[in-house]
Amino acid sequence: MDRAGLVLFVIAAIVFFNGCARHRPDVMADPDTRLAALEGYDIPLAEITEGRAFVEPRPEDALILKNVHFDFDDSSIRDDAKPVLEGIAAWMTNNPRAELMIEGHCDERGTREYNLALGERRALSVRSHLIGLGVSERRLHTISYGKEKPLCLESNEACWQRNRRAQFRVSYGTDRDRRAELPPPPAEVRRQIDREVVREERVSLPRDEEAPRGRAIHRYYQ
Amino acid sequence: MNKTTIAVLSLLLPAAVFMPVSPAPAGSDYLRVTKPYADSMRLAVPIFQNEGAERPDLAAEISNLLIANLALPGYFIPADNTDFVREQDEEDRTRGRIDLGGWSTLGVEALVKGTYRVDGDRVSVSASAFSVSRGRQLYGKRYSGDLSRWRWIVHTISDEIIEALTGEKGFSRTRIAFVATHEGERKIHLMEASGGEVRKIDSGRGFALYPSWDPDGQSLAYTSYSSGFPWLVLDNLRTGKRRVVSAQPGMNALSSISPDGRSIALTLSRDGNPEIYLVRLDGTGGLRRLTNSPAVECSPSWSPDGNRIAFVSDRTGTPQIYVMNSDGSNVSRLTRRGRHNVSPSWSPRGDLIAYSSLIDGKFEICAVNVNTGEETRITSDPYRNEEPSWAPDGRHLVYSSRRYGRNNLMVIDIRNPRPIQITDGRDCTNPAWSPIQAR
Numbered sequence: 001m002d003r004a005g006l007v008l009f010v011i012a013a014i015v016f017f018n019g020c021a022r023h024r025p026d027v028m029a030d031p032d033t034r035l036a037a038l039e040g041y042d043i044p045l046a047e048i049t050e051g052r053a054f055v056e057p058r059p060e061d062a063l064i065l066k067n068v069h070f071d072f073d074d075s076s077i078r079d080d081a082k083p084v085l086e087g088i089a090a091w092m093t094n095n096p097r098a099e100l101m102i103e104g105h106c107d108e109r110g111t112r113e114y115n116l117a118l119g120e121r122r123a124l125s126v127r128s129h130l131i132g133l134g135v136s137e138r139r140l141h142t143i144s145y146g147k148e149k150p151l152c153l154e155s156n157e158a159c160w161q162r163n164r165r166a167q168f169r170v171s172y173g174t175d176r177d178r179r180a181e182l183p184p185p186p187a188e189v190r191r192q193i194d195r196e197v198v199r200e201e202r203v204s205l206p207r208d209e210e211a212p213r214g215r216a217i218h219r220y221y222q
Numbered sequence: 223m224n225k226t227t228i229a230v231l232s233l234l235l236p237a238a239v240f241m242p243v244s245p246a247p248a249g250s251d252y253l254r255v256t257k258p259y260a261d262s263m264r265l266a267v268p269i270f271q272n273e274g275a276e277r278p279d280l281a282a283e284i285s286n287l288l289i290a291n292l293a294l295p296g297y298f299i300p301a302d303n304t305d306f307v308r309e310q311d312e313e314d315r316t317r318g319r320i321d322l323g324g325w326s327t328l329g330v331e332a333l334v335k336g337t338y339r340v341d342g343d344r345v346s347v348s349a350s351a352f353s354v355s356r357g358r359q360l361y362g363k364r365y366s367g368d369l370s371r372w373r374w375i376v377h378t379i380s381d382e383i384i385e386a387l388t389g390e391k392g393f394s395r396t397r398i399a400f401v402a403t404h405e406g407e408r409k410i411h412l413m414e415a416s417g418g419e420v421r422k423i424d425s426g427r428g429f430a431l432y433p434s435w436d437p438d439g440q441s442l443a444y445t446s447y448s449s450g451f452p453w454l455v456l457d458n459l460r461t462g463k464r465r466v467v468s469a470q471p472g473m474n475a476l477s478s479i480s481p482d483g484r485s486i487a488l489t490l491s492r493d494g495n496p497e498i499y500l501v502r503l504d505g506t507g508g509l510r511r512l513t514n515s516p517a518v519e520c521s522p523s524w525s526p527d528g529n530r531i532a533f534v535s536d537r538t539g540t541p542q543i544y545v546m547n548s549d550g551s552n553v554s555r556l557t558r559r560g561r562h563n564v565s566p567s568w569s570p571r572g573d574l575i576a577y578s579s580l581i582d583g584k585f586e587i588c589a590v591n592v593n594t595g596e597e598t599r600i601t602s603d604p605y606r607n608e609e610p611s612w613a614p615d616g617r618h619l620v621y622s623s624r625r626y627g628r629n630n631l632m633v634i635d636i637r638n639p640r641p642i643q644i645t646d647g648r649d650c651t652n653p654a655w656s657p658i659q660a661r
């Protein structure tokens with residue numbers, strides 16, 4: 001499903017689940033603007049998740065949609081990435097319904113917040129390079145995970161290099177029609193969502209028994 | 223639903239009612255209380271006595287929570303719960319009066335005693351606080367309310383004892399939002415300031431990152447990846463309503479809500495590059511772009527008067543802290559030292575901006591004075607310290623610290639930097655300290 005299909009689904013979901021949401025007319029033609037027009041609605045996020053359209057590339061496509069890597073604290077396209085991106089641009093020409101989600105990632109060394117921006121810059125520079133190679137910007141989306149989705153966890157240059165990457169997921173554009181035919185969720189589901197008032201749940205933090213414990217505020221009374 | 227209102231039954235009564243107080247011997251009458259920053263007071267909290275028959279388990283729970291709250295700001299150091307403390311407490315009860323002289327001999331400088339009673343779904347908690355060295359009772363109150371609200375009662379008592387003994391405002395009635403890994407996904411969690419009652423916020427599937435509080439203390443803005451895109455969501459924790467604030471192409475993240483609660487400054491990449499924009503939360507007025515450069519601009523943080531915004535820019539080649547007016551004008555660079563200064567957090571007192579700085583290859587928490595430009599280092603330890611966020615008192619910070627390969631949250635008093643660890647997890651990051659909450 002492409003961006004436009006997702007938007008239609010989301011809008012349908014909003015209308016269905018939030019009949020009382022604020023009236024927001026004027027859903028414009030441009031997909032990005034239409035997406036932006038969702039702002040302000042109370043969106044049942046769990047339902048939108050169903051519209052997630054981007055998947056891991058099929059094995060045969062993964063050979064082409066390879067990760068591209070970056071230098072430390074840098075978002076410019078390296079020479080070794082250029083042939084990969086040319087291959088991807090050609091693949092996009094051969095798969096005219098496909099859209100790409102370009103994920104930007106960083107290594108563990110920078111700070112989380114700045115890395116989110118840096119990861120986005122990496123995704124954006126891949127995007128503009130692909131636009132330069134003739135791919136329509138409508139088919140290229142970016143997302144940054146900062147350093148929250150590392151491929152490996154060691155603290156050495158080889159691992160850092162693997163993590164400083166742009167990675168690709170694909171919307172093949174084949175499930176759009178099927179999505180449009182999906183019936184709306186049954187009324188019970190809707191009632192259940194309406195009832196969902198208690199939204200906090202108790203959890204205990206994951207513990208690592210091997211490392212030393214250092215709680216300064218210790219239990220005083222057993 | 224709202225029978226949780228807590229009634230103050232008596233002021234400065236309980237201890238006076240139960241027991242007379244005999245002062246400490248003359249000579250020990252030095253007043254640590256009047257200059258509480260010089261050092262921490264040694265505090266004894268004998269276990270609270272159950273006056274009724276129900277819920278004997280609450281005795282330890284109440285006492286532990288009170289101690290955690292009183293220890294957190296660093297003004298007090300809880301004395302060990304030794305046999306000496308238990309014996310002195312028992313002796314007080316046998317003799318029917320509080321022997322501050324005896325407590326003084328144990329080296330105790332501040333003493334908190336209390337009782338509680340549960341009747342069905344109601345609870346009452348009494349507490350008294352003494353300055354042992356002055357030989358005086360400085361606090362005594364009894365609160366009663368709904369049993370489900372007993373923690374809130376203890377938080378209220380904690381803050382009042384801190385203020386009575388030190389003159390400083392406490393922050394037990396706050397929460398800290400942070401990011402932790404839950405079933406493999408990074409999610410927003412909430413907890414009490416002293417680390418209790420950890421809860422995950424239900425934000426749908428996918429990551430939820432970078433929380434920031436609405437100044438009313440009820441809503442939390444964060445970036446949810448639930449739709450498959452990183453959208454900025456405003457989550458009303460009371461009503462459970464979530465609203466998409468920004469769903470622009472690219473990132474919608476790293477936000478800060480204005481002190482009047484009307485606007486949100488956030489980082490968007492819709493125009494090809496991370497920049498800071500302003501959106502009104504009522505949905506009117508559209509999107510207003512505040513920064514404009516080919517470099518990264520991100521991480522806005524409002525000044526408490528709402529006139530200025532601190533942010534990060536790498537326009538000189540390295541990320542540094544800048545400030546601008548809230549309309550984007552009058553940009554000036556604040557940090558001069560170091561090659562990597564990020565994550566600004568503007569103090570509620572208005573004078574300082576805390577940030578994370580790369581010093582000798584490692585991140586430390588620092589603060590820069592907005593008026594003088596003076597940069598002060600706050601943490602100084604072998605660990606990697608990041609992402610500071612101010613307590614409402616403008617004196618304490620929470621930040622994430624990487625220790626023994628695990629990220630945990632620490633609280634530090636900037637005037638007496640002795641960090642206290644408040645989480646015991648593996649990957650707790652991005653803390654955001656709430657304002658004082660009303661309930």
